[in-house]
Amino acid sequence: MRNTQGSIAWTDVLLTAFAPAIWGSTYIVATELLPPDRPFTAALLRALPAGLLLALYCRRLPARGEWGRLIVLSALNIGFFQALLFVAAYRLPGGLAAVVGAIQPLLVMGLAWALDQRRPPQLAVGAAVLGIAGMAALLLSPGSVWDPVGIAAALAGAACMAAGTYLTRRWQPAMPVLALTGWQLLLGGLILLPMTWAIDPPLPQLTGTQVAAYAYLSIVGALLAYALWFRGIARLSPVAVSSLGLLSPLTAVIFGWALLGQAMRGLSLVGLVAVPVSILAVQWAMSRRAVPKANTAARSAEVTY
Numbered sequence: 001m002r003n004t005q006g007s008i009a010w011t012d013v014l015l016t017a018f019a020p021a022i023w024g025s026t027y028i029v030a031t032e033l034l035p036p037d038r039p040f041t042a043a044l045l046r047a048l049p050a051g052l053l054l055a056l057y058c059r060r061l062p063a064r065g066e067w068g069r070l071i072v073l074s075a076l077n078i079g080f081f082q083a084l085l086f087v088a089a090y091r092l093p094g095g096l097a098a099v100v101g102a103i104q105p106l107l108v109m110g111l112a113w114a115l116d117q118r119r120p121p122q123l124a125v126g127a128a129v130l131g132i133a134g135m136a137a138l139l140l141s142p143g144s145v146w147d148p149v150g151i152a153a154a155l156a157g158a159a160c161m162a163a164g165t166y167l168t169r170r171w172q173p174a175m176p177v178l179a180l181t182g183w184q185l186l187l188g189g190l191i192l193l194p195m196t197w198a199i200d201p202p203l204p205q206l207t208g209t210q211v212a213a214y215a216y217l218s219i220v221g222a223l224l225a226y227a228l229w230f231r232g233i234a235r236l237s238p239v240a241v242s243s244l245g246l247l248s249p250l251t252a253v254i255f256g257w258a259l260l261g262q263a264m265r266g267l268s269l270v271g272l273v274a275v276p277v278s279i280l281a282v283q284w285a286m287s288r289r290a291v292p293k294a295n296t297a298a299r300s301a302e303v304t305y
Contacts, residue, residue: 078188
């Protein structure tokens with residue numbers, strides 16, 4: 001179901017929402033099941049095997065003129081974003097990093113306004129601000145440490161993901177969604193490879209549980225989640241898609257409460273309500289805007305799988 005003026009394509013919204021929900025579940029997998037102190041290894045093993053599998057399955061090479069844009073998208077959506085994400089995670093409390101990352105919808109709105117002269121609806125702007133406030137209420141603690149390098153990495157990571165989301169929709173590579181996903185994961189993994197080799201220590205001998213955890217990160221956390229994410233970008237407004245990213249830390253909090261016994265009270269409960277309200281308000285606001293007719297490239301990207 002495509003998004004049209006005056007309606008919300010709820011099937012597309014729900015399918016896209018599964019991606020950040022899955023990413024929220026990978027946090028508990030990474031922190032509880034994987035070998036410690038190897039963040040770039042986790043990012044590499046999440047992206048590269050999934051990219052290889054999808055590229056081999058699709059057997060679709062990008063056109064000669066698509067390589068430049070595809071490399072840029074791979075760097076923004078996978079390579080640079082994952083590297084900056086883990087730098088921020090190691091230097092900032094998780095809550096503070098998530099709050100900084102919550103500015104992504106506002107960044108996408110700014111890009112659309114600056115480059116496409118598409119001024120965002122006031123409701124969408126207000127809802128995005130509500131999402132940041134809700135995330136702060138849900139995750140921030142009075143003792144949060146504002147490390148300058150961590151803050152810079154979190155801001156740069158949010159900018160990379162926002163630009164990647166916006167440009168993926170704006171450029172619309174003429175490839176099926178699965179092929180586009182596979183090549184971005186593959187190229188993004190290759191970008192992560194030298195960072196992993198230079199920074200992380202070698203892996204120890206892995207247990208069966210750790211192998212299964214890495215497989216989950218790759219098959220579910222990358223192959224499935226990114227396929228749903230890029231499918232959503234092809235069908236929904238980039239602003240609407242970026243707002244769904246707030247579901248990732250929200251899901252992580254819910255998993256922490258349900259599986260690890262982490263408490264939620266007071267302002268956290270207010271944030272737990274404010275964040276989904278923000279997401280729904282952005283979806284509704286962006287659905288009011290007329291959507292131009294899809295061009296040939298966009299139609300070729302919107303495949304069913």
